[in-house]
Amino acid sequence: MVQHPEWYIRITDWxxxxxxxxxxxxxxxIENTSDIAYKNVEVKVHYYSTSASNYSTEIGNxxxxxxxxxxxxxxxxxxxxxAVFGAGSSLFNAGNIEVxxxxxxxxxxxxxxxxxxxx
Numbered sequence: 001m002v003q004h005p006e007w008y009i010r011i012t013d014w015x016x017x018x019x020x021x022x023x024x025x026x027x028x029x030i031e032n033t034s035d036i037a038y039k040n041v042e043v044k045v046h047y048y049s050t051s052a053s054n055y056s057t058e059i060g061n062x063x064x065x066x067x068x069x070x071x072x073x074x075x076x077x078x079x080x081x082x083a084v085f086g087a088g089s090s091l092f093n094a095g096n097i098e099v100x101x102x103x104x105x106x107x108x109x110x111x112x113x114x115x116x117x118x119x
């Protein structure tokens with residue numbers, strides 16, 4: 001669980017939009033099936049073309065960190081107000097997200113009083 005948090009963290013729903021060249025990620029629902037808490041979830045978002053000639057072709061990706069704390073055995077929605085997630089454009093779709101890694105939080109399991117606590 002400590003060496004491979006990506007095996008226990010699953011993003012089940014999320015939204016993304018771009019405004020003025022900035023990507024915004026929001027309403028990210030994350031499930032943590034492990035026995036430990038994690039923070040600073042690193043994810044990669046894949047971008048796909050919307051042009052007719054190469055529609056749905058992957059044209060790039062962006063890696064970023066979601067500054068959230070995931071209690072053990074939880075499923076919650078985070079970043080409801082949105083968070084900047086690198087560059088973005090209305091000329092492509094953000095169509096896939098994958099969890100790369102996260103930081104285990106030692107001793108925080110019992111201290112979390114609220115599931116949306118962020119550090």
